[in-house]
């Protein structure tokens with residue numbers, strides 16, 4: 001079975017590699033448009049599907065994996081920060097609070113779409129202004145939903161659910177789909 005990952009994210013590539021998948025990488029060339037009129041999970045699956053379908057056009061005989069990760073907090077979707085100030089505001093808001101990380105996935109196989117959403121609860125400890133400034137100024141938060149990477153900061157006190165889902169792909173469910181042991 002030939003697999004292609006429709007993503008630009010180095011984290012998703014790494015997660016699939018760690019699980020010993022063999023695959024190509026072809027980032028989708030579509031704008032991420034969120035349909036705010038839909039319930040959050042539906043909107044997320046739609047974005048993942050748009051990414052997967054874009055690549056399926058070019059790789060018709062491959063199984064395509066598309067995904068999109070967001071932070072969901074107090075009924076609001078937090079994507080990648082637009083600038084450092086927004087990143088700081090976002091981390092302040094998440095400090096000492098519990099939020100959800102949602103990854104929408106769409107797998108296209110034999111012209112059929114298999115979409116799903118995985119949700120992980122994440123709790124931040126109390127994070128000081130200094131810590132937030134230092135982390136944001138290091139720059140690595142800018143390409144990450146919610147302005148943090150669980151794999152590179154120590155703000156997370158506990159999680160409930162899939163860790164890899166927070167990083168960008170729910171590997172338990174991906175492996176289940178492909179009948180691979182996780």
Ligand SMILES: Cc1cn([C@H]2C[C@H](O)[C@@H](COP(=O)(O)OP(=O)(O)OP(=O)(O)O)O2)c(=O)[nH]c1=O
Pocket residue numbers: 006007008009010011012027028032067068069070071080101143144145146148149150151166167168
């Ligand atoms: C919350 C969180 C997100 N992230 C990353 C995963 C995703 O790469 C990114 C969310 O952006 P996405 O838009 O889901 O993905 P992407 O733009 O990196 O790649 P593509 O659209 O081509 O698939 O945030 C982490 O690495 N660690 C975290 O703890």
